[in-house]
Amino acid sequence: MDNFTILNMQVIAGLITFYFAFKWYVFPRLAKLSIYDALLPMVLIHGTRYLGMVFMVDTQVYDAFPDDLAFTVGIWDYSTAIFAIITAIALKNKWQYAIPLAWVFNIFGFTDLLVAFPQVFAIKFYNYDIGTMWWAFSTIGVINMISHFYIFRRLIKNHRKN
Numbered sequence: 001m002d003n004f005t006i007l008n009m010q011v012i013a014g015l016i017t018f019y020f021a022f023k024w025y026v027f028p029r030l031a032k033l034s035i036y037d038a039l040l041p042m043v044l045i046h047g048t049r050y051l052g053m054v055f056m057v058d059t060q061v062y063d064a065f066p067d068d069l070a071f072t073v074g075i076w077d078y079s080t081a082i083f084a085i086i087t088a089i090a091l092k093n094k095w096q097y098a099i100p101l102a103w104v105f106n107i108f109g110f111t112d113l114l115v116a117f118p119q120v121f122a123i124k125f126y127n128y129d130i131g132t133m134w135w136a137f138s139t140i141g142v143i144n145m146i147s148h149f150y151i152f153r154r155l156i157k158n159h160r161k162n
Contacts, residue, residue: 003126007138014142022146030150035158039102040091042147042154046084046109049144051136052077062128069119076112083108099158106151113145 030038054060055070087105090098126134 007126010138044088049077049081080109110148
């Protein structure tokens with residue numbers, strides 16, 4: 001079996017597993033909370049996106065990994081992590097602009113994934129030594145996608161209510 005197939009099988013299994021975990025256990029509890037309290041953990045999950053900077057570390061990925069792509073992935077992910085922390089603080093404190101900030105954060109973070117995924121797949125990163133990033137992509141990446149969709153869903157529902 002080739003690496004591309006293995007990665008896709010892992011991502012699909014992860015999506016199914018985490019989707020049901022969130023659907024059955026997390027989302028019902030969040031549904032009972034105010035938008036500020038419900039978005040807070042979903043935003044804070046993205047604080048772990050500092051891990052994307054590992055692509056910029058010389059000894060963590062294969063030597064031929066394009067430096068410009070490593071920089072782009074690393075900086076966008078790190079920026080998303082910092083943005084997530086700021087947004088989480090705003091939500092926790094129910095600042096006036098917390099909800100608009102959550103919109104901007106979610107659009108920025110989701111765009112990061114939409115831009116990065118095609119680029120890393122184009123270079124067939126799954127055929128090279130990417131160390132722990134394999135695990136991060138097939139696990140944390142899946143959780144990030146689910147949380148982005150939840151955040152969009154909750155923000156849209158809130159917008160329609162107002």
